[in-house]
Amino acid sequence: MRVLPASPLRVSIHGGHSGQFCGHAEDTLEDIVKAYIAQGYSWVGLTEHMTPDRVEHGYPEEAEAGLGAKDQHTRFTEYIATARQLQEKYASEITLFVGFETEAFEGYQLWLQHLLDTLKPDYIVGSVHHVQDMLIDSTPADYRKAADVFGGMDALYAAYFDRQYGLITTFAPTVIGHFDLIRIFDPDYRKRLVKPDIWSLIQRNLEAIKERGLIMDLNLRALLKGHQEPYISRPILEEARKMGIAVVPGDDSHGVKNVGQFWEEALQVLSDAGFDLTWKSPV
Template sequence: MAGQMDKRDGHTHTHFCYHGSGDHAELYVQNAIAQGFRTYSITEHPPLPEALTSRIPNGQALIDELAMPMKRLGEYLDMAESLREQYKDSIRLMAGLEVDYIPGMEQWTKGMLDECAGRLEDSLLSVHYLPGKGGWRCVDYTAEDFKEGLVDYYGSAERVYEAYYEAVEQSIDADLGLYKPKRVGHLTLIHKFKDAAAPADPDCCNDAILRILDKVQAKGMELDVNLAGLYQPACREVYPPEWILREAVKRGIPLVYGSDSHNPGHVGRGYDVYEQLMHKLHGERA
């Protein structure tokens, strides 16, 4: 069962993340080793296409905070590979990225992944950006930005959710080449501000979510069980919540714990909750 055989963190960040603590990735790895993790994926936010960054309100200042510049991608991979070698006797480290799926920019993303040929061992595929007021908007930046840039643009929180899950479904179908990630990142990230922005019907997109799970199963992909949402004051639930994880287990979809740590102290955060969920859900299937 997940959580018993291999204590694994499949979603983490580093000092190459400019909205994190700035602490070196080695401190994250050392904390993971101290907690008994046996496998640890380093999955930083990659560069973003100019076609996106040029159409984000407060563009360059925001992008400087959200993504590494292209010129640092090789340096990042060198760093991850160096740590993998340095700590190979203590933990299995895997180099990867948290790849952004951006509708209409699939060829750019494929090209970026091709540049990393053979160097990516474990990556995630996430949706962080949607068309919105004034261009592209980051769906998880601030509650105020979510409401003004997305809810006001689409007309309701439900319509924002619909657009988000449509993009997630497109990401699973998209041809991103040989190095396309095999795991869907924080499936319900769009719920981050659910208690702070405009209210939404919690069941508005259930059919879309089930359709996504069917496609994840058909493609042989995995789901990120992302504990970060549990610690967001306007969310307070795992990304995705228990009912979705139950549906994933029914379909035999592999589930991978992700701390989504943006500072070393968050490595392993909520792992006890993850273990309890896995015992419960797999026990129900026994």
């Protein structure tokens, strides 16, 4: 275990999901911003989930709450406006970046481009939560169902990394969110990730990230869910370091109580992997 350098800046490149604008989060966006300020954060990216083009592409809890696609879009535009107001209001206390997190459902490209053109975020976090319109991070049962549709876990991993590659090469998101989220319900992920056919896809995607100068999100929400390591897992993290790819912590907060969670663990993971704990800003 390496000795940590003194006082690296507190930052989160992926955070700020709030109950105000997300059905599976808690608290108001302003209360979350205040929590970051109270913990001494230097800068934070507010990165709410992008709105779906139709209700079938959204999260189940939104539909259960009776929110149609139009309702969700109205709420999302309100999120951008509110985040801009907070960005200005608290400018003397914290640097806030106003962004959003992508979805990669079938046919997402035109809708994502529309959101980029009309809402003009500071940056986006490129994340994949769907493979062939199946959510892969909702429940173990849905995850197994997706694997069955693809004919096994290896094929599901391949489909995930192919979808991610398309997102990277088409949109070059400033930040790549929870790179290996596909491992979420796989107890054998450590062995599976390094299988030659899967590892070659990972290396391909990392090369695409490197070529475009993108940043990877060390996503700490995995620890909150009981995982032993964040997304990105250690072999991928070490490969990213060898390639000179910037990696920055993201607490992926979904409420005040998540703000700053596992910060020390993030620093230790990155230090042990050989990173210098200086952060590349997304803007």
